[in-house]
Every structure is written in C-alpha cells, then in structure tokens.
Amino acid sequence: MLDPMIVCHGGAGHTAKDQPGVDHAADSGWSILMAGGSALDAVLAAVEIMENDPVLNAGTGGRKRADGSVQLDAAVATSDGRLGAIMAIEETPNPVHVAAGLLDEPIHILVGQGARDWADAQGFEKAHVEGSDSPSGNDTVGCVAIDQNGFMAVASSTGGCTGRPRGRVGDTPLWGPGLWVDEGIALAATGIGEEITIKMLCHRVAIQKGTLQERLEYGLSLFDPETEVGLIGITANGEGLGLANTKMPWAIRSANH
Numbered sequence: 430m431l432d433p434m435i436v437c438h439g440g441a442g443h444t445a446k447d448q449p450g451v452d453h454a455a456d457s458g459w460s461i462l463m464a465g466g467s468a469l470d471a472v473l474a475a476v477e478i479m480e481n482d483p484v485l486n487a488g489t490g491g492r493k494r495a496d497g498s499v500q501l502d503a504a505v506a507t508s509d510g511r512l513g514a515i516m517a518i519e520e521t522p523n524p525v526h527v528a529a530g531l532l533d534e535p536i537h538i539l540v541g542q543g544a545r546d547w548a549d550a551q552g553f554e555k556a557h558v559e560g561s562d563s564p565s566g567n568d569t570v571g572c573v574a575i576d577q578n579g580f581m582a583v584a585s586s587t588g589g590c591t592g593r594p595r596g597r598v599g600d601t602p603l604w605g606p607g608l609w610v611d612e613g614i615a616l617a618a619t620g621i622g623e624e625i626t627i628k629m630l631c632h633r634v635a636i637q638k639g640t641l642q643e644r645l646e647y648g649l650s651l652f653d654p655e656t657e658v659g660l661i662g663i664t665a666n667g668e669g670l671g672l673a674n675t676k677m678p679w680a681i682r683s684a685n686h
C-alpha cells in the first residue's frame with residue numbers, strides 16, 4: 430500500500446480569506462483517500478466543494494463574462510490515460526462532474542451548448558448559476574491526488590478570468606497547459622489563461638528533471654513576474670506542493686501533513 434496525498438488550490442490571486450474552502454476541500458478528498466478510495470473520487474469531491482463555494486472562481490462563484498453571463502470550464506484526467514473536458518458550459522453548477530462523465534466516452538472534449546446538450550442527455554444537474562461580480566480572484570480551483578494504489582488524478586474548474594468575452598477558453602480545461610498527469614506527476618495550473626496556454630505550462634513542468642519544488646519554480650520562471658500564475662503538483666515519489674508568484678490559498682493532506 431502506498432501513502433496517499435492530496436493537494437488543492439483556490440486560485441492564484443486569491444488571498445488567505447479564501448483558505449477555509451480550500452481546507453474543507455482537501456479534508457474531504459483526504460477522507461476519501463484514507464478510506465481506500467480512488468484519487469479520481471478524491472479530486473472530484475474536492476473540486477465539487479470548491480465549485481459550491483461562492484467566493485472561489487468556479488461553479489457557483491464563477492466570475493462573469495463581459496456580457497454578464499457565466500460560462501464555466503472544467504477538466505479531469507487520470508494517470509491511466511483518460512481525459513474529460515468541458516468548455517464554456519452554462520447552467521451547470523458542477524461542471525467538473527460533466528467533465529468526469531467524458532472520461533470513458535469515445536469523445537473527450539465538449540464545448541458550449543453542445544456540452545450542455547450532452548450533459549442533459551446524461552442527466553447532469555442543470556440549474557441557474559448566479560456567478561460572482563467580484564473583480565478579484567481571477568482564477569481557478571484545482572486538485573491533484575495519489576491514492577493507495579499509486580493511481581493519480583487531477584481536476585480543475587473555473588469561470589475564467591473576469592470580464593473575458595463569451596466563448597473565450599483559458600488554460601484550465603486544456604490538456605498540456607492547464608493540467609497534466611502521467612505515471613510520475615500530476616499538475617494543475619492557475620493564473621492568466623492566455624499566458625499559461627502559450628507557455629504550455631503543465632507539460633513543460635512535467636518533462637523537467639529535478640525535485641517537484643525545482644520543477645514548479647522552473648514553471649513560474651517562464652513568466653513575467655507581473656503575470657499571475659501558480660501550480661500545484663504531486664509526484665509518484667511522494668512529493669506534494671503548491672507554488673505561485675501571487676498569494677494562492679492551497680492545502681496539502683498526507684500522512685506527514
């Protein structure tokens with residue numbers, strides 16, 4: 430049996446006042462891992478809690494688009510090579526579950542009304558999402574976990590950066606920039622989606638050598654210090670960390686934390 434671990438973040442640019450929701454999410458995922466549950470179940474439970482927290486920029490608290498709408502992005506991936514992603518979906522309080530619904534489908538990514546139509550057909554909850562007018566907290570929530578079998582998973586969810594146009598997609602649901610998981614490492618990014626996407630951030634960190642700290646530092650070093658960016662990661666060697674060039678609430682739970 431391996432030592433499980435979970436790391437959650439509440440978004441680069443968020444401050445300590447947003448820490449309680451991140452702690453709650455980490456505790457919830459940790460209890461699943463300690464009971465022998467899977468990394469996938471742990472990250473989904475953690476991200477659902479953060480999507481339901483109105484101060485965090487995901488699900489219920491998703492920041493509004495320029496036209497006042499709330500369009501949400503989410504993605505889930507696993508170390509056995511599965512991916513599901515949803516982009517610019519509306520009327521969906523917990524897009525992370527819709528993304529997870531695509532893990533075992535022959536298609537892996539759905540966008541906009543097509544995503545919502547598929548979610549309707551599968552019976553995922555449809556409801557008005559109030560969203561948040563907060564000008565701060567431009568970012569995402571995310572979680573990475575490794576379970577007792579050494580299986581890893583990552584999940585991310587966001588309303589996108591405040592005031593972007595309808596249809597805009599940032600890094601969060603994009604495999605490579607916004608999230609990555611293989612047999613050795615699981616990563617989720619947070620920050621300005623356009624910059625993270627251009628840098629292909631998570632993939633570039635994944636292929637770096639060194640400790641997790643060194644790899645995350647390398648990732649942040651790719652950006653102008655004025656560009657808000659953060660990362661969380663877990664490795665199969667038992668490392669877990671969150672790092673950002675801004676304030677970023679994050680939490681880790683393992684046998685040692």
Ligand code: GLY
Pocket residue numbers: 567568569587588589590598599600601618619620621622623
């Ligand atoms: N990182 C979240 C976004 O840019 O949409």
